[in-house]
Amino acid sequence: xxxxxxxxxxxxxxxxxxxxxxxxxxxxxxxxxxxxxxxxxxxxxxxxxxxxxxxxxxxxxxxxxxxxxxxxxxxxxxxxxxxxxxxxxxxxxxxxxxxxxxxxxxxxxxxxxx
Amino acid sequence: xxxxxxxxxxxxxxxxxxxxxxxxxxxxxxxxxxxxxxxxxxxxxxxxxxxxxxxxxxxxxxxxxxxxxxxxxxxxxxxxxxxxxxxxxxxxxxxxxxxxxxxxxxxxxxxxx
Numbered sequence: 001x002x003x004x005x006x007x008x009x010x011x012x013x014x015x016x017x018x019x020x021x022x023x024x025x026x027x028x029x030x031x032x033x034x035x036x037x038x039x040x041x042x043x044x045x046x047x048x049x050x051x052x053x054x055x056x057x058x059x060x061x062x063x064x065x066x067x068x069x070x071x072x073x074x075x076x077x078x079x080x081x082x083x084x085x086x087x088x089x090x091x092x093x094x095x096x097x098x099x100x101x102x103x104x105x106x107x108x109x110x111x112x113x114x
Numbered sequence: 115x116x117x118x119x120x121x122x123x124x125x126x127x128x129x130x131x132x133x134x135x136x137x138x139x140x141x142x143x144x145x146x147x148x149x150x151x152x153x154x155x156x157x158x159x160x161x162x163x164x165x166x167x168x169x170x171x172x173x174x175x176x177x178x179x180x181x182x183x184x185x186x187x188x189x190x191x192x193x194x195x196x197x198x199x200x201x202x203x204x205x206x207x208x209x210x211x212x213x214x215x216x217x218x219x220x221x222x223x224x225x226x227x
Binding site for chain 1 (some may be wrong): 147154156157158159164167202204206214217218219223
């Protein structure tokens with residue numbers, strides 16, 4: 001069964017600190033992995049997208065890594081800001097169908113305190 | 115900023131009413147999707163479309179229906195709303211498969227009382 005598991009479920013950090021969010025998946029055949037940021041009551045917004053051959057990708061203070069062999073990904077946030085408080089969702093796409101089915105994790109709820 | 119719009123953003127409606135959630139995109143994308151998301155839970159695919167006159171049911175069974183008469187428009191309809199339909203509904207679109215991007219609307223928060 002294709003699944004995406006994220007940890008931790010929730011995380012509280014102080015402003016300026018770094019943090020790392022984890023994502024493990026069993027989706028096969030793998031196409032790509034995306035990290036989305038979802039503010040409360042709003043739609044997800046893409047942060048990064050990585051294909052099988054990519055190990056790391058950065059977007060400002062966000063750096064995602066991918067190990068396709070162990071089927072693990074991480075999202076590292078550097079020098080956190082209050083505006084980083086949101087849910088971070090790991091999404092894995094398969095290439096076994098023309099739809100490019102998206103499988104969603106439950107997200108990590110990040111809270112940044114001043 | 116993605117050009118995909120959902121209306122209304124919030125809707126409170128009585129049991130038994132018929133409702134239509136609107137979703138429009140101006141990017142010319144062929145593929146469009148409806149997801150349902152309960153608080154703190156993952157997104158579940160309830161409907162998708164490959165293009166005009168193409169609609170399919172997703173992974174999560176839903177009593178809602180969709181139509182795709184125009185490329186840019188993918189409305190979702192509930193003929194008779196029930197409290198169990200209370201949820202957030204998110205619309206998305208993409209222009210292909212694989213590494214292409216999926217853009218999401220802001221969502222509609224539906225409450226059925």
